[in-house]
Amino acid sequence: MSARAISAVKGMNDLLPEEVERWRVLEETIRETTRLHGYREIRTPLVEPTPLFVRSVGEGTDIVDKEMYSFVFHDEPLTLRPEGTASVVRAYVEHALHTKEPVSRFLYVGPMFRGERPARGRYRQFHQAGCEVFGDPGPVVDAEMIDMLVGLMAKLEVGEVEVLLNSLGGAGTKARYRERLLAHLEPMKESLSQDSQRRLETNPLRILDSKHPQDQEAIAGAPSILESIDDEDRAHFDRLRALLDALGTPYRVEPRLVRGLDYYSRTLFEIRGKSPELGAQNALGGGGRYDALVEDLGGPKVSGIGFGLGLERLLLASKAKPGLRVRSVLIAPMGARAQTEALVIARELRALGIVAHVEGRGGSLKSMLRRTASVDAGVALVLGDGELDRGVVQLKELDAHVQRDVARAELAAEVTRFFGRGTTP
RNA sequence: GUGGCCGUAGAUCAGCUGGUAGAUCACCGGAUUGUGGCUCCGGUUGUCGCGGGUUCGAAUCCCGUCGGUCACCCCA
8 A cells, every 4th residue: 555546537437336236227228218219229439530520520619629538649630539429420321321221220328538627417538328310300200309318317217307499400591590690799799708709700609508697698689590490490390399299298499509519400409407416517418410410421411310318417317226236145164175165056056146155255254244244145155064074054044044954955946945935125 | 728615544524723633434353162234342444635835843824736526618
């Protein structure tokens, strides 16, 4: 303990076994829910060529401008993925998956990296689960996806949530709206916050969801994007709303919802939690349609829609509890001969699906049995030279405080029978 | 990235206005020599985040730094 200990990188956390139990429950719930909707899991590298994100997420976004873990390795610019969609699109294009099926549905789960200042619910290495659908222009999938999210939130017991919905229109309307917005904002440039003045150049749409008090007046008077979208965009949006209404899936239209990635078009949504556990980071997930992205990344003209969920945040908000621990067998061997036999017994039990712990550290029987509590053992097996000579093992039923000798040959059957008749507390 | 608050045993924390540290839990051992969880008794645990400064003397004051946290920002 004298050497200086090394600690984890700022904003990157260890997940200790106790927490991992909750993570597994969460991930299993997500996998099962998405599986029922036809999503299949895809796994892509954590590292991608830097241009992939620059081209998809977009220059001028906070993510690309200041949050990416980028580095050059052997002359190649690489980046630790800051989000999941770009990689999935890249893989979709690279493997020409559109030629194999008209519609593809993907689930991904894994770590993402953004160099932000850590806070509650915000980390530099964080985890997302996300879904992507390619080849279906909506709006039926849009509704189905949002409805799935709301259902998933309920299953995870995250409490009350709010779905914010907006439409950005297609590429054409987006550009047109951008001009209208600029025309409105330019004259009042001086009154805007510094961040927003900068965004006038880089990414004017982002000004809409600025929370700066200085910006509120300008934003309030700004033209609504929903009034700028064209007829087709509007028909898409109206149909989506009608579907959600019919499904009874609650949402709130938020014309100023913009979000931080450039590739979105038409449908845009965000799901916010109300749990006080979330602190200021209340966005549990968000996503939208990206009908031009696949083509922009060199693929076919295929539409797409997807979302990402923040696993850390879901865990903060979720009240779902991990299942009961599986009860186990603790084997306490006294002496060298017994230790060998303990390993053999453990092997037999594990082959039958029973969790077995061998107390191999020696010490007094008392100290070995003391560990029954921490491993949540239902049964302890004690064996020493006496038992070995008689060809038996002492079986202790811990809850019942009873013990008896069991013939070595019948041990596995006896333990199986014990667990079989239900010993869950 | 900006500002506020915090940083003492593995964990949660106490330690007032400066005199080199404690509680609880956990852990280890014991309560007639091979029998747990409860109880009782005993024990270990710390470069008081790190570096520097003030001082005869600092966990206690000052500066810096790192980490955490809250808000801003951003989003998941």
